[in-house]
Amino acid sequence: MxxxxxxxxxxxxxxxxxxxxxxxxxxxxxxxxxxxxxxxxxxxxxxxxFKNKEEILYILVDRSVNPLIAQMEKITEDNTLNPVEKLQQFLQTTIIQEETVTEETITLQETVQLEENRYMMDRFYHKLIEKLLPLLTQIIEEGKKQNLFQVEHPYETAQFLVTGYVFVSNDIKLRHMSMEKMMIYLQAFKRLLSKSLGIEESILDG
Missing domain, CATH: 1.10.10.60 (Homeodomain-like)
Structure with a gap:
């Protein structure tokens, strides 16, 4: 049968x-x-x-970041956190910790670096931006309403920040940088974030 x-x-x-x-x-x-x-x-x-092997890879990569998106949504909707605390956790959640690197994530990272997959990954990054943008926008808008953030255009500011973060952070991860080097990039992003929102950079360190 x-x-x-x-x-x-x-x-x-x-x-x-x-x-x-x-x-x-x-x-x-x-x-x-x-x-x-x-x-x-x-x-x-x-x-x-599935249309082809490329679509299978795309869905595997998409599936690998679903836990991240779920955690970001949880942070955004957590009413026990103020906007600054949400930003702190937002940043912490997007750092790939050494203990989370598995054979599967290494394989996916090496595969998406291939020239053959460049267009597919560009499409994926834009999809990831679409998922993260409303979440960061919501946090910034909350901070503006509470007079914690000094920002005139929350959505547009979030769009610049998320787009830069997604493309740059994924690029440096694919280059297999050390955690120490990645933290330098994170600190640079914190500086941009603090200046964009009109807050002290030290606030983002918790």
Missing amino acids: RDVKLPEIRKAEILDASMKLFMEKGYLQTTTQDIINEVGISRGLLYYH
């Missing part, structure tokens, strides 16, 4: 199998036939769920 599974279960199996193969063989060396063989499905079923 044919093994019939719910679409979401099958998609998850394909994604998990693809990630396993990317780690074992490398992204470029992994073919769609490898994925088909690993999952034990037909080619038609693979293409029913």
Whole structure:
């Protein structure tokens, strides 16, 4: 009897199998036939769920940042925190700590650096900006209402800050910089953030 599974279960199996193969063989060396063989499905079923290998990679990268977005949303909606505290946690949450670096994250980082994936990652970064922009805007607007931030245009300011942060922070992470070097970039961003919001830089250090 044919093994019939719910679409979401099958998609998850394909994604998990693809990630396993990317780690074992490398992204470029992994073919769609490898994925088909690993999952034990037909080619038609693979293409029913995904257009190509690039789409599988895109969704894997997107899935990897979902916990980050969920944490950022939790921070933004936390009524026990004031806007400054939310900004502090906002910054802390986006730092990749050494203990969170896994074989999977390393594989994804190395894969997205490939020239072949440049357009896909540009598309992904814009999607990430769309998710983070309303969250930072909300925090800045709260701070403005409470006279904590001196900023005339919260949305536009947030757009510049988020866009720069997403592209620059992902670029330096892909270059495998040391945590010490990454913290220098973070401090530079804090300086930009404090000047944009009209607050003392030391406030962001907690």
